Amino acid sequence: MxxxxxxxxxxxxxxxNDTKLKQLVNFGVDAFRINFSHNTTGIxxxxxxxxxxxxxxxxxxxxxxxxxxxxLRIGKIKKDGQKIKYNQKYIFDIKKDIGDHLRVNFPYPxxxxxxxxxxxxxxxxxxxxxxxxxxxxxxxxxVCKSQNCYIKxxxxxxxxxxxxxxxxxxxxxxxxxxxxxxxGCNWIALSYLQxxxxxxETRKLIKKDMGIISKIENKxxxxxxxxxxxxxxxxxxxxxxxxxxxxxxxxxxxxxxLIKKCSxxxxxxxxxxxxxxxxxxxxxxxxxxxxxxxxxxxxxADTVMLSAETAIGKFPxxxxxxxxxxxxxxxxxxxxxxxxxxxxxxxxxxxVKSILLSVKNIAYTQDVKVIIVFSNSGRxxxxxxxxxxxxxxxxxxxxxxxxxxxxxxxxxxxxxxxxANGWKDMMSISTKIIKKLKFIKKNDFVIITAGLPFGKAGxxxxxxxxxxxx
Numbered sequence: 001m002x003x004x005x006x007x008x009x010x011x012x013x014x015x016x017n018d019t020k021l022k023q024l025v026n027f028g029v030d031a032f033r034i035n036f037s038h039n040t041t042g043i044x045x046x047x048x049x050x051x052x053x054x055x056x057x058x059x060x061x062x063x064x065x066x067x068x069x070x071x072l073r074i075g076k077i078k079k080d081g082q083k084i085k086y087n088q089k090y091i092f093d094i095k096k097d098i099g100d101h102l103r104v105n106f107p108y109p110x111x112x113x114x115x116x117x118x119x120x121x122x123x124x125x126x127x128x129x130x131x132x133x134x135x136x137x138x139x140x141x142x143v144c145k146s147q148n149c150y151i152k153x154x155x156x157x158x159x160x161x162x163x164x165x166x167x168x169x170x171x172x173x174x175x176x177x178x179x180x181x182x183x184g185c186n187w188i189a190l191s192y193l194q195x196x197x198x199x200x201e202t203r204k205l206i207k208k209d210m211g212i213i214s215k216i217e218n219k220x221x222x223x224x225x226x227x228x229x230x231x232x233x234x235x236x237x238x239x240x241x242x243x244x245x246x247x248x249x250x251x252x253x254x255x256x257x258l259i260k261k262c263s264x265x266x267x268x269x270x271x272x273x274x275x276x277x278x279x280x281x282x283x284x285x286x287x288x289x290x291x292x293x294x295x296x297x298x299x300x301a302d303t304v305m306l307s308a309e310t311a312i313g314k315f316p317x318x319x320x321x322x323x324x325x326x327x328x329x330x331x332x333x334x335x336x337x338x339x340x341x342x343x344x345x346x347x348x349x350x351x352v353k354s355i356l357l358s359v360k361n362i363a364y365t366q367d368v369k370v371i372i373v374f375s376n377s378g379r380x381x382x383x384x385x386x387x388x389x390x391x392x393x394x395x396x397x398x399x400x401x402x403x404x405x406x407x408x409x410x411x412x413x414x415x416x417x418x419x420a421n422g423w424k425d426m427m428s429i430s431t432k433i434i435k436k437l438k439f440i441k442k443n444d445f446v447i448i449t450a451g452l453p454f455g456k457a458g459x460x461x462x463x464x465x466x467x468x469x470x
Contacts, residue, residue, distance in 0.1 A: 003327045004411040006030040006303040008064065008270065009320060012038075012311025016046055022053050023317050024310065028324035031062035031408045033305065034185070036176045037073065038154055047183050060400075060407040060414045062187060064213065065180030067173045069191030069198075070166045071217075071241070072157035074123065075105025081152040084144045090130055092121065093139035104151070112138050115159065124155040125240035125273070158244045163220075167197045169205075177205050186405040189213040189236060194220035196231040208377070209401040211408075213270065216258060217241035225258070229265050233382070234408075236305070239273040259299045266386035268409050271296040272305035276322060280313040285322050293323055297330040302385070302410040335390070367445045368465075370394055370437065372430050374420060374450035378402040384449070385409040391447070394437070396429065426450055427466075434468060442469035 009015065009024055010033045032050060034043055047063065054061045074092070077099040084090055084101060091103035094112065099105055106112055115121075121130040121142060128149045130142035169177075180188060188206055190198050190213065199212055206212070211233035214221075218241065221228060229235060237258055243251045255271065262269040275296075276289050296304055304323060310316040370392045375381045381395040381402075388410065395414045397403050403414035415433060420426035430448050434440050448464045 001328060001332070002413075003028060003324060004331055005297050005301060005327045006408055006410065007320060007323055007327075008033050008272075008303055008305040008408070009310040009316070010035055010305070010307045011043070011046060012308075014312050014314070015310050015316050018049055018053075020316065021046075021049055022057070024320050025053055025057055025059060025061065027317060027320040028327075029061075029320055030059075031064055031187075031303075033064045033066050033189070033307075034180075034183070035066050035307075035311070036172075036179075037066070037068040037071070037191075040179070044183060051184075060403045060416070062404045062408040063183065063185040064187040064189055064408075065176065065183070065185040066189040066215075067176055067191055068170070069173060069193070070164060070170060071192045072108060072111070072159075072164075073154045074151070074157055075099055075107060076153040077104060077151060081150055084128070084146075084149040084151060086144060086147050086149070088144050089133075090142050090144050091139060092130075092142065099153075106140075106157070109138050111159070111162070111164075112140060114162070115140055119159060119162075122158040122160070122244055123151055126158060126244040156241065158241065160244070166192055166194055169198060169201055174205065177202070181207060181210075184401070185210065186401055187211045187213050187234070187408065189215055191215050191238075192217060192241070193228070194218065195224040196227040199228065199231040207401070209399050209405065211378070211405050215272075218245045222246070222254065225261065229261055229267055232267065234268040234270065234302075235262050236270040236272055239271070255296070256299055259296075259301055263300050263386065263388075266383050268302040268382065268385065269300075270303040270305055271301045273307065275304055276306060276309045276319045279309050279315050279319040279322065283315045283318050285319075290322070290326050293326045294330045297327055298334070300388070303408060367443075368447055369440050369444045370434075371447045371449065372396060372433065374426065374448075375402065375406070376419065378406045380449065381406040381412055381414070382409060385412050392439070394433065396433065420450070430466070440468055444468045 007029050008031045009029045015021055015024060050061055082101040092106035093103060094109050096105055115132055117132050119132045128146040128151060131145055132140050132142050134141040188202055188210060193214055199214060202212055213234045213236050214228050214232040215236040215238045217238040235258060237255050239251050259269050275293055276285050278286050278289060293304055306319055309319040313319060368391045371384060371389060373380050373384050373395045375395050375397050384393055393411045395406050395412050396417050398419040400416045403416045406412050407414045417429055420429055434446060446466045446468060448466055
């Protein structure tokens, strides 16, 4: 039994060797995330390894370039981390020297100037708290108010009620987009966006066969959420920064609300941050973590993501295996209680969406085993996936990058094949693929959907119900 929800694993030194990468793919990873907030030297070699694994496993793998944005970060720390004692004084300054157990670089002089005595500086997604007790020029002295504080290089900074306008891509982001295109990345993830402006700017810089993931991690984005969802291809609920900005107790209802909104507007949604945090150090998960993954799947998330668990964790393979098993168990329950989980999709008088809604209705009959979607741009695949049909979804595209992109979507298996040049050719391609799909038997029904005329993106307007072997 194959899972329908997808898994993203963040790349890092813990999984850079060929064996680990292949193991993760075999255990259920569908996409790898490149975090451009950290050192990406030599990442092209890792991408080459992933593409070889893709070929050997015959499984399309998406690559996500996660841009840094203006998310504030401290500088480098000696020995890849330093322990800071409770109630110890600690300095944040603009010196470019590598940080240690007494101080660290805070590379934002304008912000340091505005910080006041009594302000809290939160480090590493809010894990560690430092209270400002003194200011002198571009240096602030703080007191550590966290037990077991261990800070590492380039970890995030958050200062509550401190707004930073961010409506344009940074020069680093633009440079990283060019790198992502060269690497053959299929998705660009935008960090710390506040409105649709960054999405529109990014759209002009990337290829047409690349998708955009908008990370929701601040209250400004929530205020502009409808415009963001309309402009983007996918949403990521980045719960770390979001929790710091709106309060931890607010995150569960926001997560559920965003998943519902994405479903209504046929946009995919990723749930991220600390899903299996304990497995960075331990080879088993907590019951709360298992429940967290299951809740995201029950709510309708397309994808769940692992960050430090795979990038630097001690048990990356076990983390992926745990996530896969939880998804499979949860999806089995959903299938057995399908009436409780059927989602509502708004067509908004979109004729293509209306046609694909009828595909969903047909696909809920027991004898329909698979929906074959011919999709040049990937749009039809995204819409069919958003319908959450009971049948399997197989997307056929002549564009390998579209195949990789849609492999991140719920329930989609993508196949790279030439485009059909007519009705008969479409049926010929479909029947050849059906023969290779071992789960389809004689007298099973298959739905085939495509756009006429062939080769024109975004024109899905044809549905055929095909009985195998007749």
